[in-house]
Amino acid sequence: MPLAKLGYVVLDCPDPLALATFYAAVIGGTPKRDDDDWAHLEGQDGTPLAFQAAPGHVPPQWPAATHSQQFHLDLDVPQAEMDAVEKEVLALGATVLDAEDRERSFRVYADPAGHPFCLCAC
Known part of the structure; x- marks a missing residue:
């Protein structure tokens, strides 16, 4: 238990x-x-x-071994909606950390306070 x-x-x-x-x-x-x-x-x-x-508050740096991110959030998004959701989170104030590889199943962003999160294709 x-x-x-x-x-x-x-x-x-x-x-x-x-x-x-x-x-x-x-x-x-x-x-x-x-x-x-x-x-x-x-x-x-x-x-x-x-x-x-x-x-x-000092946001983590991604990727950086000297300023560990501690954790991140994985947010599931249907594969067909990834581009549209990306545009929306950016309009809400997110920033791109690593989203250049469009063939990969995830893209990495930071929220407005600097916490990393991923949009993950589901």
């Missing part, structure tokens, strides 16, 4: 509500501000995400 159940995956960031709003537009759900230092998504499918204020 497991000892615990995963509650939230929490991302440190400079502006919790802004990052919650970004991810709500990408994966669904409704951004909710709990207080100035915390926001979360309600009603999305999958593992719940929360966002915590981190003054002085």
Whole structure:
């Protein structure tokens, strides 16, 4: 029997509500501000995400062994919709980290706070 159940995956960031709003537009759900230092998504499918204020937040660098990314999110997208979803996440404020190889099954981006995430063909 497991000892615990995963509650939230929490991302440190400079502006919790802004990052919650970004991810709500990408994966669904409704951004909710709990207080100035915390926001979360309600009603999305999958593992719940929360966002915590981190003054002085320094985003990871990808790829860079000296500035480890710690973790990243894999977001599944139908193969036929990859280009359209890419355009939308970029319009929402994501930046491209590694998406040149269009034959590969994934593309790597950073969210507005600098956390890496992948769009993965499913």
